[in-house]
Each structure stands twice: as structure tokens, then as C-alpha cells.
Amino acid sequence: MSILVDKNTRLLVQGFTGSQATLHSEQSIEYGTNIVGGVTPGKGGQTHLGTPVFNSVHEAMEAVQPNASIIFVPAQFCKDSILEAADAGIKLIICITEGVPTLDMLIVKKRIDELGVILIGPNCPGIITPGEAKLGIMPGSIHMEGSVGIISRSGTLTYEAVKQTSDLGLGQSTCVGIGGDPIPGTSFIDVLKMMQEDDQTKAIVMVGEIGGTAEEEAADYIKENVSKPVISYIAGQTAPAGKRMGHAGAIIAGGKGTAADKIKKLEECGVHIAENLLQIGLKAKEVLG
Amino acid sequence: MNLHEYQGKELFAKFGLPVSKNRVITSADDVVNACRDIGGNKWVVKAQVHAGGRGKAGGVKLVSTPEEAAEFAINWLGKRLTTNQTDANGQLVNSILVEECTDIAKELYLSAVVDRGTQRIVFIGSSEGGVNIEEVAENTPEKIIYEPIDPLTGPMGFQSRKISTVLGLDGEQSKQFSKMLPQLTDLFVTHDLSLLEINPLVITQGGKLHCLDAKINIDSNAVYRQPEIQAMHDPSQEDPRESEAALNDLSYVSLDGNIGCMVNGAGLAMGTMDTIKYFGGSPANFLDVGGTATQDRVSKAFKLILADPEVRVVLVNIFGGIVRCDLIAEGILAAIEEVGVSIPVVVRLEGNNADIGSKILAESTAEIVSLNNLEDAAKKAVELSK
Numbered sequence: 001m002s003i004l005v006d007k008n009t010r011l012l013v014q015g016f017t018g019s020q021a022t023l024h025s026e027q028s029i030e031y032g033t034n035i036v037g038g039v040t041p042g043k044g045g046q047t048h049l050g051t052p053v054f055n056s057v058h059e060a061m062e063a064v065q066p067n068a069s070i071i072f073v074p075a076q077f078c079k080d081s082i083l084e085a086a087d088a089g090i091k092l093i094i095c096i097t098e099g100v101p102t103l104d105m106l107i108v109k110k111r112i113d114e115l116g117v118i119l120i121g122p123n124c125p126g127i128i129t130p131g132e133a134k135l136g137i138m139p140g141s142i143h144m145e146g147s148v149g150i151i152s153r154s155g156t157l158t159y160e161a162v163k164q165t166s167d168l169g170l171g172q173s174t175c176v177g178i179g180g181d182p183i184p185g186t187s188f189i190d191v192l193k194m195m196q197e198d199d200q201t202k203a204i205v206m207v208g209e210i211g212g213t214a215e216e217e218a219a220d221y222i223k224e225n226v227s228k229p230v231i232s233y234i235a236g237q238t239a240p241a242g243k244r245m246g247h248a249g250a251i252i253a254g255g256k257g258t259a260a261d262k263i264k265k266l267e268e269c270g271v272h273i274a275e276n277l278l279q280i281g282l283k284a285k286e287v288l289g
Numbered sequence: 290m291n292l293h294e295y296q297g298k299e300l301f302a303k304f305g306l307p308v309s310k311n312r313v314i315t316s317a318d319d320v321v322n323a324c325r326d327i328g329g330n331k332w333v334v335k336a337q338v339h340a341g342g343r344g345k346a347g348g349v350k351l352v353s354t355p356e357e358a359a360e361f362a363i364n365w366l367g368k369r370l371t372t373n374q375t376d377a378n379g380q381l382v383n384s385i386l387v388e389e390c391t392d393i394a395k396e397l398y399l400s401a402v403v404d405r406g407t408q409r410i411v412f413i414g415s416s417e418g419g420v421n422i423e424e425v426a427e428n429t430p431e432k433i434i435y436e437p438i439d440p441l442t443g444p445m446g447f448q449s450r451k452i453s454t455v456l457g458l459d460g461e462q463s464k465q466f467s468k469m470l471p472q473l474t475d476l477f478v479t480h481d482l483s484l485l486e487i488n489p490l491v492i493t494q495g496g497k498l499h500c501l502d503a504k505i506n507i508d509s510n511a512v513y514r515q516p517e518i519q520a521m522h523d524p525s526q527e528d529p530r531e532s533e534a535a536l537n538d539l540s541y542v543s544l545d546g547n548i549g550c551m552v553n554g555a556g557l558a559m560g561t562m563d564t565i566k567y568f569g570g571s572p573a574n575f576l577d578v579g580g581t582a583t584q585d586r587v588s589k590a591f592k593l594i595l596a597d598p599e600v601r602v603v604l605v606n607i608f609g610g611i612v613r614c615d616l617i618a619e620g621i622l623a624a625i626e627e628v629g630v631s632i633p634v635v636v637r638l639e640g641n642n643a644d645i646g647s648k649i650l651a652e653s654t655a656e657i658v659s660l661n662n663l664e665d666a667a668k669k670a671v672e673l674s675k
Contacts, residue, residue: 075510076513076514099510100510101481101508101510101511101514102403102481102483102508102510102511103403103478103481103508103511104511106403106408106409106410106440107440109408110408110440110441139609139640139641141641142640152556153556154554154555154556154557154559154560155554155556156552156553156554156556156557156608157554157556157557157560158556159557159608159640160557160560160608160663163608163639180555180556182403182405183403183405183408207556209555209556209559210559212405212406213405213406214405217406233560235556235557235559235560235563236559236562236563237559237563237566238544238559238562238563238565238566238572239542239559239562239575240542240544243542243575244509244542245540245542245555245558245559245575246540246554246555246556246558246559246575246577247555247556248508248509248510249405250555250556250559254422254423255423259563275567276563276564276567277557277560277563277564277663278564278663278664
């Protein structure tokens with residue numbers, strides 16, 4: 001097993017004919033992902049990458065029955081695209097785009113929760129279940145089918161964790177990039193819950209960073225609900241307060257959200273800490289024995 | 290993006306909130322007229338910079354003659370104000386807010402933020418104003434209220450009454466606050482704020498609520514749809530290298546070490562800084578060059594890093610995902626030649642075709658150390674920085 005995506009995933013691509021969507025869709029298809037079509041308003045009826053283009057998600061639903069959607073549209077249109085997919089009945093939506101206004105996300109989050117939709121992102125690399133399906137912009141080649149579940153707020157740091165666990169022969173069950181924004185569609189806790197219930201996942205790597213208290217909340221959850229070993233690395237131990245470190249959510253505000261606080265809390269809750277990003281894979285190997 | 294106090298108060302006034310009669314001046318010649326326009330016989334003059342702690346640093350003064358106000362203006366305009374919230378260089382004072390003096394009976398605290406935990410706009414109120422709110426939260430948490438606003442309903446009357454109780458308002462003030470809460474929410478939503486802080490919100494001698502300060506931050510992801518806010522942007526308040534980076538769509542934060550960092554991805558960029566520190570070095574900056582790391586972007590990134598005179602070595606850490614490392618290596622070489630980099634560059638390439646990329650770098654004539662793993666690369670950069 002794995003979580004969220006597998007060989008049965010039927011993927012729709014929103015903003016399909018744009019250059020980024022095209023590049024990453026090609027890579028996903030090459031990886032073996034079943035892309036059933038895409039949406040670009042005004043280009044319905046055309047064929048792109050050998051699959052049909054639709055004017056709306058609703059049209060696509062009727063014609064090709066996707067069960068997941070990935071969004072590449074510009075930030076100002078993401079609110080509309082996410083809510084369109086949710087309205088059409090898609091239950092798993094991945095938003096890759098960076099720069100979505102925070103107040104848009106407040107509305108989106110409330111609505112998708114009401115509809116029981118899982119939104120991954122925005123500002124994320126997506127999800128991959130190695131050997132089955134790749135819904136995102138991560139390089140497929142570094143992944144390997146295996147036993148470590150990875151959850152991360154950062155794209156390239158996820159790749160580091162992936163590479164290290166592949167090099168050590170552990171491989172990954174599913175990797176979920178939840179994104180670097182202050183209001184993510186899916187939290188660490190949501191994914192921890194799924195990974196705890198997933199047979200294939202034997203250990204969980206959680207890559208966090210400064211800003212907010214998502215890691216602290218996850219730590220409390222882990223203590224009570226996760227019996228599998230969890231390894232965590234927190235980026236931004238040297239970041240200054242009050243400065244946004246690239247990601248909209250990566251900022252130490254009012255003395256809150258420092259790496260030191262997060263690491264302390266995680267340790268208290270029994271999480272194995274990788275002091276440095278170089279140790280993520282080794283720590284995973286150590287706890288798996 | 291941050292606003293000046295006077296800009297925040299313009300927005301307050303636009304949304305019907307009570308602020309003092311004021312004028313903004315950029316030349317000392319205009320101060321006397323400003324005082325006369327405002328009227329009265331006492332004024333407060335406030336240096337306008339993007340930082341708090343101005344009062345203690347001498348950037349705020351109560352004056353009782355226009356001449357005294359003019360003296361303050363002459364003293365501060367064009368100078369840099371250093372407070373406990375600025376760096377050692379301080380912030381440039383380009384304008385001064387002249388306000389009518391308010392007689393204060395009591396100082397309160399009110400702010401609104403986008404709260405990540407509740408995923409709502411949350412109002413924070415306290416009967417302890419004019420002080421550091423984090424300290425109040427730490428020492429006397431019972432004096433603070435956190436009230437989340439449902440995006441569907443907006444702020445309700447009962448919420449306004451809850452906050453009024455904690456603020457210790459009387460009946461008339463509560464009634465006044467019940468008008469202010471929707472106005473503040475409207476301002477927050479209309480202009481995509483990420484922070485709105487009134488510290489202090491005061492009760493005047495006349496018993497009215499009054500906004501004595503205004504601190505506003507705007508969600509930078511939403512500035513594109515806020516033309517009125519864009520016009521308020523003051524680049525003189527930002528680190529020039531950070532502004533330059535933003536213009537080039539690069540994410541850069543200047544730090545005080547001597548190892549320049551160029552990394553793709555914000556998380557990995559922070560991780561690289563941490564790794565440098567872990568091996569005893571000190572990063573000069575945070576820099577996310579972006580996913581594609583093309584020659585153009587790498588060139589711009591080198592220019593930014595080298596503009597910092599402290600930098601002795603540059604560590605380039607690229608996890609080439611979709612983009613091939615051999616192409617990135619060629620981009621790095623071309624950028625080094627274009628920019629004329631004369632200090633050592635340590636490059637770590639990982640991902641597709643990393644070995645070919647490293648070979649290209651190794652065979653070049655530039656002063657490059659190419660290493661495939663981050664540990665070796667970080668150690669080498671630290672060694673070269675000493």
C-alpha cells in the first residue's frame with residue numbers, strides 16, 4: 001500500500017497547456033502516471049500530450065472521470081481553480097503554484113474542509129508514490145520504492161531526504177510536500193495520520209522549518225497517536241528573526257516559530273532529531289535497525 | 290510589505306477609524322504651517338521609519354511651539370534613526386508626522402493577524418497597552434483575548450462585546466468599539482493585510498477610543514492586486530540588496546557572516562546555512578536562486594552576493610531536479626565569467642547528470658572547487674572563509 005496516490009490515480013492537469021504544466025506533465029507520464037486529460041479554458045477539444053483538453057473541470061469529470069487534479073495556474077487564479085475542482089467533485093487536489101494570497105487560502109481552506117476535499121499545497125512539490133505515480137514536480141529518478149514516508153514543507157529539502165533514504169537502500173512509501181505557505185491545505189498531522197495507518201510505511205521523516213507552530217502541534221499528535229518512529233529535521237536554525245526566508249510561511253514572528261523551540265518540543269515528544277540535514281537518511285536507517 | 294505610520298493612519302481614516310488630525314512633512318520649511326493647520330498649542334512630532342521602538346530612540350517628541358517642531362524636523366530629516374528594532378545602521382528618516390496632541394486617560398492594545406492555528410483572522414486585545422505585548426502574553430495571559438473571525442459571518446456583536454470586556458471599556462466605549470471592529474476587519478480584508486496593530490489604542494480624557502499608532506503589514510503575495518498599497522511602497526526603508534533581489538525575482542536576506550550562499554529552494558537554502566554553521570562557518574546571506582538556476586539567474590545571484598564586501602567564498606548548492614546538472618554547470622561557468630568572480634567558489638551539484646556537471650566545472654580555468662556531497666562542500670567553504 002501507500003497513501004493518497006497509486007496506479008489507480010486518474011490525474012487531471014489544470015492549466016494544462018502552459019509551459020510548466022507541459023514540462024512536468026511529460027515527466028509524470030514518463031514516470032507512469034495516468035494523466036487522463038487537462039483543462040485550459042478556451043482550448044477545449046484540442047489534444048495535448050496525447051490526452052484531451054477541456055474547457056472546465058466539470059466537462060472533464062463527465063468525459064474522463066479523473067479522481068485527482070494538479071494545478072499549475074498563476075497564483076491569482078488558484079482560488080478559482082481549486083474551488084472549481086472541488087465543486088466538480090474531485091477529492092484530491094494538488095496546487096503547485098507559489099504566491100497564492102493568504103486571505104484567498106482562508107476562504108479556500110474553509111470550503112474544502114466543508115466538502116471533505118484533500119488539498120495538498122499550495123507552494124509545494126506535490127506527491128509521489130515511487131514506482132506507482134508522480135503528481136508533482138519532483139525528479140522521479142531519485143526515488144525508490146520502500147518503507148520511509150516523507151512529509152515536508154520544502155521541495156528541495158524533500159529531495160535531499162529522498163536521495164539519502166534511496167542511497168541507503170530504504171526507499172520511500174509516499175512523499176508528500178505540504179508546501180511552505182502559512183495556510184496549507186493539508187497539515188503535518190493529516191499526513192501523519194495516513195502514514196500511521198499505511199502498512200508500507202515503517203518510519204516517517206518529517207522535514208519542518210521555522211515559522212508557525214505546525215511542528216509543535218505535530219509533536220503533540222505524534223506523542224499520542226503515532227507508534228511508528230518519526231525522524232525530524234528543522235531548517236532555519238541560523239535564520240534571523242523577523243525576516244521571511246523565501247517561503248511565505250518561513251518567518252520567526254514575535255519570538256515565535258524558532259527552530260530551537262520546535263526541536264525541543266519534538267524531542268520531548270519522542271521524535272528522533274536529525275541535527276543536520278546530512279543526517280536525515282542515517283537517522284532513518286538507525287531507527288529502522 | 291510594511292507601511293509607515295502615516296500611511297496606516299490614512300487607511301484608518303479612510304475606513305472611518307478615529308485618528309488624530311495630522312500632516313506629513315518632508316521638508317522642515319513646512320512644519321510651522323503644518324502646526325498652524327492642525328491648530329492647538331501642543332503637537333507630537335514622529336519620525337517615520339519602518340521600525341518600532343522610535344520613542345525610546347528619540348524619534349518621537351511632544352512639542353509646544355511650531356519652532357520646536359521645526360527644530361525636531363531639521364534634526365531628523367535625512368538622518369538615520371536607530372532603534373532596538375533596527376540594525377546598527379538604522380533607518381532613513383524621509384518624512385515626519387505632525388499630529389495634534391491627544392490627552393490620554395488609558396492605553397490599551399489591539400491587533401489583528403492571520404492566525405495559522407485557527408486559520409482565521411484573529412483579533413488580539415489587551416487592557417495593557419503601549420508595552421511589549423509578548424511580555425504581557427508571557428506574564429499575565431489573563432489580560433489578553435484572542436478572538437477569531439469567521440470569514441463567512443465577519444465579526445459579530447457578541448465578539449465585539451467579549452473584546453470590550455477584556456479591554457475594560459465602559460458602555461459608551463463598547464458601543465464605539467462595536468463600530469470599529471467591523472471597520473478594522475473591512476480594512477484588513479480589503480487591503481490583504483497580514484498584520485494590523487494599534488499600540489496603543491487609547492481612551493482619551495474625553496472618554497473616547499482613539500488610534501494613537503498604526504502598524505500595518507501587507508501580504509506580499511497579494512500586493513499585485515493592491516494598487517493603492519503599491520503606491521505607498523518606500524524602498525528607502527529596505528536593505529538595498531534585498532530590494533534589488535526582489536526586483537530580479539530572487540529571494541535574498543542579508544546576514545552578517547562571510548560565506549556567500551546560492552541555493553535552489555528556500556528550505557535547502559536554510560538547510561545550507563545551518564550546515565555551514567554546523568561546521569563552524571558563518572553564512573553571509575540566504576539566497577534562493579529558484580528551481581531552474583539558469584545562467585541569467587545565477588549571474589544576478591553572483592552579483593548580489595559579491596556586492597557584500599564581507600564575502601570571502603561562495604558556496605553554490607544546487608539539487609538539480611528536473612533541470613540537468615550539466616546545463617547548470619555551464620550556466621555557473623558563464624555567470625562566473627560574465628560577473629568576473631575573483632574569490633573562490635565551492636560548488637555542490639546533485640541530481641540528474643551531476644557527474645557530468647562536476648566534470649565540466651573541474652575542467653574549467655575558474656577558481657572552482659567542485660564536490661558532490663554537501664558535507665565536503667560545506668567544510669571546504671568554511672575552511673576557505675577563515
